[in-house]
Amino acid sequence: MAERRLSASAALAEALREEMTRDETIFILGEDLVSHSGIFGQFKGIPENFPGRIIDAPISETCVAGCGVGAGLTGMRPLVDFHFSDFVTCAMDELCNQAAKIRYMFGGQVKLPLVVWCPDGAGLRAAAQHSQSLEAWFVHTPGLKVVVPSEPADVKGLIKSSLRDDDPVMFFQHKRLFAKEGPVPEDADFIIPLGQAAIKRPGADLTFLTYGSGYHLCLQAAEELAAQDILAEIVDLRTLKPLDMETVAHSIQNTNRAVVVHEACVTGGFGAELAARIQVELFDYLDAPVLRVGAKDVPIPFSPVLEDYVLPSVAEVIEAARAVTYR
Amino acid sequence: MAIEIIVPKLGLTMEEAVLVSWSFAPGDKVAKDQTVLVLETDKVSYELPSPGDGLLHPLVAPGATVKVSQVVGYLAGDQAELATLRAEPPAAETDKAQPAAAALDSRASKDRRTPSPASADLAPKRIKASPLARAMAAKEGLDLASIVGSGPAGRIVKADILRALAGVQPAVATAGAGADSPTLTPTQEIPITGIRKAIFQNMHHSLSSQAQLTLHTEASAANLVRLRRKLNQRQGKDATKVSFNALIVKAAALALRLHPLINASVEGEALKVWRQINIGVAMDLGNGLVVPKLRHPDQKGVRAISQEILVLAERAQAKKLTLADLAGGTFTVTNLGAWDIDYFTPIVNSPESAILGVGRIVEKMVPVNGQGVAEPRLSLSLTIDHRVIDGAPGAAFLKTVKEFIEEPLLMLE
Numbered sequence A: 001m002a003e004r005r006l007s008a009s010a011a012l013a014e015a016l017r018e019e020m021t022r023d024e025t026i027f028i029l030g031e032d033l034v035s036h037s038g039i040f041g042q043f044k045g046i047p048e049n050f051p052g053r054i055i056d057a058p059i060s061e062t063c064v065a066g067c068g069v070g071a072g073l074t075g076m077r078p079l080v081d082f083h084f085s086d087f088v089t090c091a092m093d094e095l096c097n098q099a100a101k102i103r104y105m106f107g108g109q110v111k112l113p114l115v116v117w118c119p120d121g122a123g124l125r126a127a128a129q130h131s132q133s134l135e136a137w138f139v140h141t142p143g144l145k146v147v148v149p150s151e152p153a154d155v156k157g158l159i160k161s162s163l164r165d166d167d168p169v170m171f172f173q174h175k176r177l178f179a180k181e182g183p184v185p186e187d188a189d190f191i192i193p194l195g196q197a198a199i200k201r202p203g204a205d206l207t208f209l210t211y212g213s214g215y216h217l218c219l220q221a222a223e224e225l226a227a228q229d230i231l232a233e234i235v236d237l238r239t240l241k242p243l244d245m246e247t248v249a250h251s252i253q254n255t256n257r258a259v260v261v262h263e264a265c266v267t268g269g270f271g272a273e274l275a276a277r278i279q280v281e282l283f284d285y286l287d288a289p290v291l292r293v294g295a296k297d298v299p300i301p302f303s304p305v306l307e308d309y310v311l312p313s314v315a316e317v318i319e320a321a322r323a324v325t326y327r
Numbered sequence B: 001m002a003i004e005i006i007v008p009k010l011g012l013t014m015e016e017a018v019l020v021s022w023s024f025a026p027g028d029k030v031a032k033d034q035t036v037l038v039l040e041t042d043k044v045s046y047e048l049p050s051p052g053d054g055l056l057h058p059l060v061a062p063g064a065t066v067k068v069s070q071v072v073g074y075l076a077g078d079q080a081e082l083a084t085l086r087a088e089p090p091a092a093e094t095d096k097a098q099p100a101a102a103a104l105d106s107r108a109s110k111d112r113r114t115p116s117p118a119s120a121d122l123a124p125k126r127i128k129a130s131p132l133a134r135a136m137a138a139k140e141g142l143d144l145a146s147i148v149g150s151g152p153a154g155r156i157v158k159a160d161i162l163r164a165l166a167g168v169q170p171a172v173a174t175a176g177a178g179a180d181s182p183t184l185t186p187t188q189e190i191p192i193t194g195i196r197k198a199i200f201q202n203m204h205h206s207l208s209s210q211a212q213l214t215l216h217t218e219a220s221a222a223n224l225v226r227l228r229r230k231l232n233q234r235q236g237k238d239a240t241k242v243s244f245n246a247l248i249v250k251a252a253a254l255a256l257r258l259h260p261l262i263n264a265s266v267e268g269e270a271l272k273v274w275r276q277i278n279i280g281v282a283m284d285l286g287n288g289l290v291v292p293k294l295r296h297p298d299q300k301g302v303r304a305i306s307q308e309i310l311v312l313a314e315r316a317q318a319k320k321l322t323l324a325d326l327a328g329g330t331f332t333v334t335n336l337g338a339w340d341i342d343y344f345t346p347i348v349n350s351p352e353s354a355i356l357g358v359g360r361i362v363e364k365m366v367p368v369n370g371q372g373v374a375e376p377r378l379s380l381s382l383t384i385d386h387r388v389i390d391g392a393p394g395a396a397f398l399k400t401v402k403e404f405i406e407e408p409l410l411m412l413e
Helices: A008-022 A061-073 A085-099 A135-139 A152-164 A213-227 A245-255 A270-281 A304-310 A314-324 B079-087 B097-110 B131-140 B158-166 B194-209 B222-234 B244-258 B302-317 B391-406 B408-412
Strands: A005-007 A026-030 A054-056 A077-081 A114-120 A145-147 A168-174 A181-183 A198-201 A206-210 A232-236 A239-241 A258-265 A291-295 B003-006 B016-022 B035-040 B045-049 B054-058 B065-067 B071-076 B212-220 B264-267 B270-273 B278-281 B293-295 B331-335 B354-368 B371-385
Touching (some): A008 A026, A061 A077, A061 A085, A085 A135, A085 A168, A135 A270, A145 A152, A152 A181, A206 A213, A206 A314, A213 A232, A213 A314, A245 A270, A258 A270, A258 A314, A270 A291, B071 B079, B222 B371, B222 B391, B222 B408, B244 B278, B244 B331, B244 B391, B244 B408
Parallel strands (some): A077 A114, A145 A168, A206 A258, A258 A291, B278 B331, B331 B354
Antiparallel strands (some): A145 A239, A198 A232, B003 B071, B035 B045, B212 B371, B278 B293
């Protein structure tokens, strides 16, 4: 099959159209969606093709999330749009106290299919309240699944799995990656199961464990490291919960060194969880401490100069790679 | 009141020693003057006589480095006192004392009678290695202590294990230093401790405190070679062979008798000319050198001197030299002939005032009645402390040595 390239936004829209065609219980709820097909154009073609199944909600994330939980409980498969992932704070009770726990508190008698679609990440000069990467909060909440794709094909494959899943899924898609193109299978049944990482670049000297925008930092770093004869393997985790520890372990058993790269700030980030599990489960395979590369521990600045300084850079990734390989 | 077991000062320069072993298990009864522990300094091993009677309560584990005057254990008067000591070690002791004693107790319970040997796992220096390097070393049966780490702070990493398995030295280029980088990177770092530290300090002290001058001459060794051959032919196979070193030591000793000012040391504001002649013989240990002393070689036969040198060499290799073996030197002979050296400038073994460097014996053509004749020749280098020995008296001494070597019969005088 000829390779077809799509942007991440187009891949998302295509997947949604395919799934909404396949399953009429799927609908989209959010703020200001219909007139613009989503503020990033991410729902292109849906208002025209699926009238009534993409719904504008009042400006209240509490309402959006609450409606999603109720609809999911009563037999629908809602996707709720959060505009900016930062706004999840307005819906934390619905997401963390209700959605995450309902199946458990009802003893498994109900299921809650719900996709919470959250555009996240920095680099758009959007300042502290519109630039965060908050995935670790939800990894820390039992009952939620957490997906963070990096490439258009992953967006398509993972959003389809998320829509078909019977549990609530937090789906974080980086705003700066919407326009980034990549090969995307045309196949309407193309699925990437949740909890399946991908080794996207093989290498023998160290493993980059990454996801979302971190993947693209690692890709560039790996290119530059290869010129220095340091061969980095890139594991794109894709799903943080459930975590594909098997692929992580397999890679580290081969390379003996790991660097975790994510855009979220380092302290309390998902890298901490990974590093902890690696040292327990793979101690005897480690030839160096597991290093983490992430944003500095400050609110994302509005100043472009400062924002670039705070966010993780390719240079920092390379530096960490050289440190763990002692080169 | 419990009796303290204290590390004695075994030499002027001694500051620390390794406590090699305890001769008794914790709680055992020790009588005064029985050997209670064995110390090893950079030069000697020493069996410490017990300072009194009592029940042993060690504070320091075998293998530990201890300081002069450190209290390393106690002798308790009775079981009650022993129990008190075990319960709360005296405040003066280091915080390491209790775990060390506990380690000893657990060993002793396994084998009450055998003193614990020096043990690597109680050695103070921790080897840094990555978990993978440790696992690999364990699997391959490699001793991490023998591997030089190239990682941060000397951490042994996978690459070092692979190099060790391949029998290769660590690569010179490490972090931050490419092949063309001017930054120097060590392949290993050897701490200056123990015997190396002693040599370090003694050599520097010697050259910085004395005014050293070296004189060279060459002697015919024809008669010396002939004499040695005859001496060694006269006795059966079992007799100790007479060595060139012994003959040269004898010649030097007798020359010292004729030149007593060479056999002297500066002490304070005076030059002390020694009654005794004790000649040190420098011995290479591979990782350092020691200079055990021969007592009164001027009064001994060359076969006895040869035997003494052999015994001292064996003890030196086994690190069994005693303090007495190393003390009281008045002059030193050092021989580099085995390495094809002719002349060199030996450094005086301070506070002595002179040292004789002996080169190789090599055949050379010498003119005899206008004809070239092949003759074994021996090169000699004498370093003197010019503060106390002027050039001429030094040269006169060296000339006497040369005469004795060229005509050993002169030594009968």
